[in-house]
Amino acid sequence: MIKNRKYDLVIVGGGVLGTFCAYHALKKGKSVLLLEKDAQPHEASIRNFGQIIPSGQSLENGFAWGKKSLKIYKELQEDADITLSKNGSLYIASDEAEMAVLSEMSEKFQALDYPSQLFSSTKAVEKNPLLQKNYVKGGLFFPEEASINPLLMVHQLREFLIEHLGLHYKNFCPVIAVEKKRGIAMISSANKQTFWGDHVILANGQDTQFLLPEHFPAAELRICKLQMMRLVPQKKQFTSNLLTGLSIRRYDSFKSCPSYSALKTTEEQKALQSKGIHILLKQAADGSILLGDSHEYVSANEQANLGFEISTEINALILREAKKIVSLASWDVEATWIGNYLEAKQDEVYTKTVDTVIHIVNGIGGKGITTSPGFTYDYIQKLFS
Numbered sequence: 243m244i245k246n247r248k249y250d251l252v253i254v255g256g257g258v259l260g261t262f263c264a265y266h267a268l269k270k271g272k273s274v275l276l277l278e279k280d281a282q283p284h285e286a287s288i289r290n291f292g293q294i295i296p297s298g299q300s301l302e303n304g305f306a307w308g309k310k311s312l313k314i315y316k317e318l319q320e321d322a323d324i325t326l327s328k329n330g331s332l333y334i335a336s337d338e339a340e341m342a343v344l345s346e347m348s349e350k351f352q353a354l355d356y357p358s359q360l361f362s363s364t365k366a367v368e369k370n371p372l373l374q375k376n377y378v379k380g381g382l383f384f385p386e387e388a389s390i391n392p393l394l395m396v397h398q399l400r401e402f403l404i405e406h407l408g409l410h411y412k413n414f415c416p417v418i419a420v421e422k423k424r425g426i427a428m429i430s431s432a433n434k435q436t437f438w439g440d441h442v443i444l445a446n447g448q449d450t451q452f453l454l455p456e457h458f459p460a461a462e463l464r465i466c467k468l469q470m471m472r473l474v475p476q477k478k479q480f481t482s483n484l485l486t487g488l489s490i491r492r493y494d495s496f497k498s499c500p501s502y503s504a505l506k507t508t509e510e511q512k513a514l515q516s517k518g519i520h521i522l523l524k525q526a527a528d529g530s531i532l533l534g535d536s537h538e539y540v541s542a543n544e545q546a547n548l549g550f551e552i553s554t555e556i557n558a559l560i561l562r563e564a565k566k567i568v569s570l571a572s573w574d575v576e577a578t579w580i581g582n583y584l585e586a587k588q589d590e591v592y593t594k595t596v597d598t599v600i601h602i603v604n605g606i607g608g609k610g611i612t613t614s615p616g617f618t619y620d621y622i623q624k625l626f627s
């Protein structure tokens with residue numbers, strides 16, 4: 243039945259970008275076919291932290307997309323269980339310089355009408371009793387921020403779209419060619435099927451070597467490998483997601499603060515930064531704790547050069563630093579894994595239209611869970627305007 247039908251939109255890739263493109267197009271009344279190469283999506287959109295943190299994004303676009311995404315997630319959660327947990331994000335400062343940046347950031351967000359609360363060290367520890375008292379100099383709390391369960395969100399959203407909005411979906415469907423033919427997009431799969439769409443969106447993540455590789459230049463795109471851990475389930479004690487001083491140094495929004503340049507980085511912190519480590523902690527609904535992460539980069543198409551190993555050295559560095567920040571009942575590691583994402587080097591997302599009907603939407607980097615719903619809303623409105 244799917245075979246010969248022409249769709250308003252065909253999407254290649256069932257990650258968070260592809261799935262939210264489908265959502266917004268369906269909401270506009272368009273017919274949509276989503277194609278996924280594997281039994282189920284299992285790349286970055288499933289392997290991530292699941293934190294929705296507009297506060298960390300660039301104040302140019304990322305923050306606005308993040309804010310819009312929060313609204314979309316909250317609206318969606320009313321109709322579908324997309325696992326949203328409204329637990330807020332707390333950035334912890336470990337010295338006065340970090341606190342000065344947090345304080346400036348709080349003022350910036352006040353001016354942008356985005357709620358935040360500046361905490362003294364006592365207040366931060368009161369709110370999160372697991373925090374190590376001697377580490378915390380204060381914190382900045384974003385009560386509106388939230389998180390999703392990355393193992394479930396994309397799958398549950400997709401099921402909702404199939405059941406309630408008429409999404410057509412095909413897994414085990416690796417797309418091997420896209421071209422413009424007879425004025426529309428022709429999409430061919432490895433299992434010798436052909437699909438047609440007025441438009442096709444390529445949201446194919448890091449696998450850029452198969453479809454129009456000439457339009458994914460290494461000069462503009464890179465791949466990042468991240469390493470993550472899950473600690474055994476324990477008593478529910480986290481009252482919010484936790485971010486730390488190295489996150490303050492890493493995230494785009496903070497770079498706009500006058501005090502940012504006064505941040506001091508110790509030799510120990512520099513050693514962590516050389517592996518792209520910053521410490522994030524989140525407690526999942528089952529009590530397990532997600533802890534990460536590290537970042538290593540290669541140019542697009544060179545993922546083989548990132549290697550397949552999980553580095554015990556990186557895990558040890560993350561654990562050592564995390565133990566300075568929180569005190570947990572158990573540090574037993576239940577699982578550890580890697581995840582890769584594609585990142586645009588110059589822009590916040592990599593978009594390109596080829597032959598008027600083929601649209602590349604990719605390279606959203608480390609902010610795909612935070613910004614994809616908002617970004618794809620704007621993108622789909624323009625595509626079908």
Ligand SMILES: Cc1cc2nc3c(=O)[nH]c(=O)nc-3n(C[C@H](O)[C@H](O)[C@H](O)COP(=O)(O)OP(=O)(O)OC[C@H]3O[C@@H](n4cnc5c(N)ncnc54)[C@H](O)[C@@H]3O)c2cc1C
Pocket residue numbers: 254255256257258259260277278279280282283284285286287288289290291292293294295415416417418445446447448449452453468469470535580581582583604605606607608609610611612613
């Ligand atoms: C460890 C880790 C932690 C992260 N934490 C966060 C976080 O807390 N907050 C946040 O905002 N972001 C986070 N991110 C970033 C976020 O996960 C990514 O930005 C996002 O998942 C990218 O989504 P995507 O749809 O572009 O790619 P992907 O998830 O990689 O999806 C691409 C899909 O396309 C499919 N595909 C590829 N080629 C084909 C083909 N030829 N035919 C058919 N299907 C194809 C793939 O199988 C895949 O399912 C994290 C990422 C990682 C790795």
